[in-house]
Amino acid sequence: MGKDYYSILGVSKGASPEDLKKAYRKLAMKYHPDKNADNREAAAEKFKDVGEAYEVLSDPQKKEIYDQYGEEGLKQGGPAGPGGFAGARNAEDIFREFFGGSSPFNDDPFESFFGGGGFGPYGGRASSMGPRKARPIEMQLGCTLEELFKGCTKRMKIHRRTSRGQQSEVLEISVKAGWKKGTRITFPEKGDENPGAAAADIVFILEEKPHPRFKRDGNDLIHTSNLLLVDALCGTTLQIPYLDGSTVELPLTDVISPLSIKVIRGKGMPIAKSPGTFGNMLVNFKIIFPRSTQISDEQKQQLRVALAGTVTPGQ
The missing domain is CATH 1.10.287.110 (DnaJ domain)
Incomplete structure (x- = not known):
């Protein structure tokens, strides 16, 4: 324990x-x-x-x-x-x-x-x-969701003042799959050397860069799909580009409303503490209504008949 x-x-x-x-x-x-x-x-x-x-x-x-x-x-x-x-x-x-x-x-x-x-x-x-140790030097380390999904190696060049003069060094950071925003990676005593004090540690703090398709919530990924009204009513199959380069298919067979949420299990972020396991993907929907319609009276009547009883007025 x-x-x-x-x-x-x-x-x-x-x-x-x-x-x-x-x-x-x-x-x-x-x-x-x-x-x-x-x-x-x-x-x-x-x-x-x-x-x-x-x-x-x-x-x-x-x-x-x-x-x-x-x-x-x-x-x-x-x-x-x-x-x-x-x-x-x-x-x-x-x-x-x-x-x-x-x-x-x-x-x-x-x-x-x-x-x-x-x-x-x-x-x-x-x-x-x-000697007393200086306070840690904190620096941001920006990573894309793709990099955090697969894991990656980042190389950061630093410049530091030492007793032998100014020095440059490349620090190699092994970012593990599934790491989250706020993860801290410490390089002991890689900061400036000052008289009477031990060199400071350098601490990189992981930041997640914004993504065009996903938001991250813990180990889950949240995706919002734009869905035409006809597809929301009649069904379709979504093709969602995934972080590993593949495509995730999501068949929609029931009526989708703006409040609908579909869960695709195992298609979220890797779970760092449990290699080989993943969070889920949560799909929200934005229903796109047609800007203009040319629906005949007969077609409107057919729609009324087809949709009658599917909702209760006032709800």
């Missing part, structure tokens, strides 16, 4: 961002290994879990994935591109970022359990904490 982050922090699913901060502050202070000299290793494990829980629940995108699929779903179906999911971050980094790089225990720069004077996360003596 994985870890229960809500229980770890002692908060409810409806906890506000402020509630999460209060819970993390209290528990991080309680289990910080520097505060537990007699039981450092056990405290370090709890300290790590508390940091991981806060990192996931304080991030709306990760929290949404966790709420639906749990810890395993977060690891397998979440934004686990370069840099991994939140749990891969060091508890020290989360603690240092939360408290602004200064010790919550006193007014002096602190040496944490993972810094000088303490033990490293795997039990050995660690080196000094090192």
Whole structure:
């Protein structure tokens, strides 16, 4: 079942961002290994879990994935591109970022359990904490629905300032089929280097480009078809171009109204957490009435007879 982050922090699913901060502050202070000299290793494990829980629940995108699929779903179906999911971050980094790089225990720069004077996360003596890390640099990564349907590789050229001068580098991003808007892909320490601070991470945030035929709703695709009145009444077969280049056929045998919705199962977006499965396609209709008609009185009477009793007046 994985870890229960809500229980770890002692908060409810409806906890506000402020509630999460209060819970993390209290528990991080309680289990910080520097505060537990007699039981450092056990405290370090709890300290790590508390940091991981806060990192996931304080991030709306990760929290949404966790709420639906749990810890395993977060690891397998979440934004686990370069840099991994939140749990891969060091508890020290989360603690240092939360408290602004200064010790919550006193007014002096602190040496944490993972810094000088303490033990490293795997039990050995660690080196000094090192410089404070700059805030992440966030950049948009635009993808078409076709690219998100099939998966693709994006190459982004960046320019960064380093101790050796200006440098350029091409970052390769493997976009997995089914990824959604808001997915975050992290490249650790690929930002500018500044004196006294570790280089910032670069975070690409996935954006979905508008599509001429489809709108995306989670794993489903929504398509609106323009339908002639005669086809709405008499039936037809729609030919809908699909994202993989094929054509989806939709036979219409009953009367279609502007409120009709047809569901084509398995013709939506790939589901990232469950390879080989797909959402659905939902087809709405816009009925196109003729601009002018040349219907004889006899034809009108035939229509009245044919359509009589199909609707109740006033409904």
